Each structure stands twice: as C-alpha cells, then as structure tokens.
C-alpha cells in the first residue's frame with residue numbers, strides 16, 4: 001500500500017486506505033516521494049500497518065511518479081494487491097504501474113466485499129459496478145471517503161529501508177507549490193462552500209471565499225466555474241475533480257450536474273442556494289434556498305457571525 005501524499009508530506013488519507021487494505025490481508029506501507037521519512041513515521045503508527053517500506057532517496061530531489069512506478073513494478077511479484085488512495089498522487093502513480101505491468105487498475109474502489117471482489121461507482125456515481133478481480137497483483141485506488149480511517153496507535157510497525165535502483169532514477173520531482181490561502185484542504189475539510197457559474201466573475205467568486213472564511217471552511221468549485229476562469233482547477237469537485245466528504249457542504253450558484261454530485265455523495269448536510277427552483281442540486285439538498293446568491297450568501301454569513309458573537 002502506498003502512503004498518500006499531501007503537498008509533499010504525510011496525508012491523513014493514508015489511514016483510510018490502510019483501513020481498506022486490512023480488509024485484504026497484511027499491509028506493507030510504502031513511504032516514498034518527498035518527506036518519505038515523515039510519511040514512514042506517521043504510517044508506522046497506523047493500526048493495521050504490519051511494516052513500513054521506506055524508500056531511500058534525497059528529500060531535496062524526490063523521485064518522480066515515473067520512477068516510483070518502476071520501483072513498484074519491481075516489487076509487484078511479492079504482493080497480491082497494490083493499493084493507493086485515489087488522490088492526486090495515487091491517481092497519477094497507479095495507472096503508470098498498470099502500464100508497466102500491463103494490468104488495468106480498478107479505480108475509485110468504494111467497498112471491498114471479498115479479497116477478489118470490490119465495487120466502484122460508474123456513470124458519474126449513478127450506478128455501482130461489482131468488479132471481480134482475476135488478474136494479480138490487482139492494482140486498486142480507493143475512494144478515501146468510503147473508508148473510516150484506521151486508528152492511530154502507540155505500537156510502532158518496523159521500518160525497512162528500500163533502495164531506489166539507480167537505473168530507474170531519471171526524471172526528478174522538484175517540489176510542490178501550495179495555494180497561498182490558509183483554508184483547510186478540500187479532501188479533509190469538515191465544511192466546504194462551493195461556487196458555480198452563477199458567480200459570474202472571478203471578482204464575485206469572493207462571495208464564496210467570504211462565506212467559507214466565516215465558517216472556517218474550504219472553498220470548492222464546479223468544473224463550470226473552473227472552465228469559466230472563476231476558480232482554479234485544484235478547487236474542482238466532482239467526477240473529474242476531488243471527491244469530498246465534509247459534514248457541511250454549501251453550494252452557491254451550482255446547478256447540480258451529475259458529474260458534480262458524484263463528488264459530494266458522501267457529504268453530511270447539503271445546502272443549495274440557487275434562484276432556479278428546478279436546479280437538480282435542490283433535489284439532493286437537505287436545506288434549499290431558492291434565492292439570489294448575492295443576496296443570500298452575505299446574509300447567511302452575517303447571521304452566522306451574529307450567532308457566533310451571541311455565544
């Protein structure tokens with residue numbers, strides 16, 4: 001199992017993938033990429049991890065996903081399942097391993113029913129496919145929101161060092177650049193305020209950011225908003241964006257296309273603010289406000305602030 005990566009360091013999503021991995025058998029956690037030492041330290045404390053394989057390389061120049069794919073290909077014979085979180089890191093790496101091994105990965109697994117049977121969403125989450133694994137090692141990416149994180153424990157799993165064969169080190173990944181905001185990460189946020197094309201301009205997208213900041217939440221966007229240049233692509237939620245599972249999701253000026261809904265299926269409470277009563281997002285929302293967002297969003301923000309002050 002591959003330790004997940006968040007901005008070049010350990011990610012809380014790893015514990016969710018470990019939970020999925022323990023349903024299959026023994027879990028060896030591969031800590032690779034930048035700050036692999038920190039990933040190994042965090043990983044060895046996750047319940048269910050039997051051993052951590054720490055990939056030896058310079059943190060100043062961590063290997064690229066191409067190099068890591070070669071490394072995993074070399075180890076594949078020892079494993080029946082190779083598994084990673086379906087995040088930017090895992091979704092980049094696992095298909096490369098699949099290409100080298102000539103095995104088609106099963107992506108976005110949301111349940112493991114037996115060691116050779118799992119399920120994954122298809123048709124933008126409108127149906128669930130039951131997949132029977134027949135070729136091993138099976139390559140899986142798992143939807144982190146579908147698995148509760150394995151606990152952190154005091155016992156420490158052993159760390160074994162693995163060397164990256166010099167022959168595979170060609171391209172090097174030189175680092176990550178994070179967005180300059182201090183908001184929580186979309187994939188782990190408890191509160192998300194997302195904006196769609198109803199925001200009309202990058203300037204008015206500030207209404208989404210203002211409400212997110214009042215709630216201490218993350219900012220998300222639809223692909224419509226990203227394509228229109230209202231928000232950056234790392235904020236996109238949905239089938240071709242990030243899969244999120246906040247306790248509270250507020251959608252402003254979002255129609256609720258199935259490709260967007262595919263990314264918010266696991267959200268707790270969904271609030272829709274859209275002036276069109278027929279917008280599909282209203283149909284899946286727990287709370288619907290048929291209103292102009294430019295009027296409703298600031299009023300909602302003020303009401304929340306007043307309530308916070310009143311406490």
Ligand SMILES: Cc1cc2nc3c(=O)[nH]c(=O)nc-3n(C[C@H](O)[C@H](O)[C@H](O)COP(=O)(O)OP(=O)(O)OC[C@H]3O[C@@H](n4cnc5c(N)ncnc54)[C@H](O)[C@@H]3O)c2cc1C
Nearest residue numbers: 196197198222223224238239240241253255259260275293
């Ligand atoms: C293969 C594929 C993959 C895709 N992947 C994704 C994905 O990952 N994520 C994603 O989001 N989309 C994805 N899409 C695109 C998706 O189909 C929709 O086009 C997109 O989600 C629409 O974005 P939107 O809701 O912002 O825009 P629209 O559908 O244009 O909706 C804008 C909404 O804003 C409302 N509105 C306008 N003004 C106001 C106002 N002042 N106050 C209140 N409401 C207002 C309107 O009533 C409307 O409902 C994908 C499409 C394809 C084909």
